[in-house]
């Protein structure tokens with residue numbers, strides 16, 4: 001398919017015009033006209049670009065692309081090397097940030113929820129954009145230890161956990177990536193637990209003083225699933241050759 005046809009498919013699916021974001025969503029770097037092979041990943045890092053080149057990909061699709069609000073506009077250093085590698089190899093870069101977090105089925109939050117067994121999830125109300133924080137109610141209350149074990153098993157890493165280990169958990173809210181600030185809205189909404197990727201110093205105080213369990217599971221680890229799910233959708237619906245490449249990141 002053509003570069004523009006793929007852009008239209010992705011825009012129709014992810015609806016970037018409906019959210020206010022910190023970066024351009026869609027085609028960020030223009031490459032070759034025809035696209036058959038796509039590499040998906042979390043971040044358009046040099047390692048992912050190198051893997052895409054090795055895989056002879058026509059396009060890369062990521063959650064974290066380039067051109068963030070407030071970053072230096074010049075093309076030097078690390079940014080020059082990344083762009084040079086893409087342009088020299090004629091590889092298209094498609095990036096969708098918040099649209100990949102919030103998509104109701106394929107997004108980071110939706111995918112993370114279903115992997116953790118948080119079924120019948122829905123957006124935690126009144127936070128924009130809709131779907132940036134999800135919530136779900138477990139059929140049976142679970143212990144902090146049980147949820148810790150589930151997260152460790154699903155994500156392949158042990159989360160940082162705060163909260164009263166004797167208090168059971170039934171109502172859970174979550175936001176992938178750097179969503180730790182939403183712990184206050186989760187507590188205000190009466191959630192028993194909040195899950196995010198990153199943690200800040202004050203997140204721990206929020207958890208302690210609002211009596212809410214908190215799990216920091218890693219920015220990368222919680223965002224490995226959205227771009228992958230979108231890629232799987234493209235392979236299924238359009239017959240494209242799509243491969244997800246995980247460039248591990250401990251953060």
Ligand SMILES: [Zn+2]
Nearest residue numbers: 064177178223
């Ligand atoms: Zn992120």
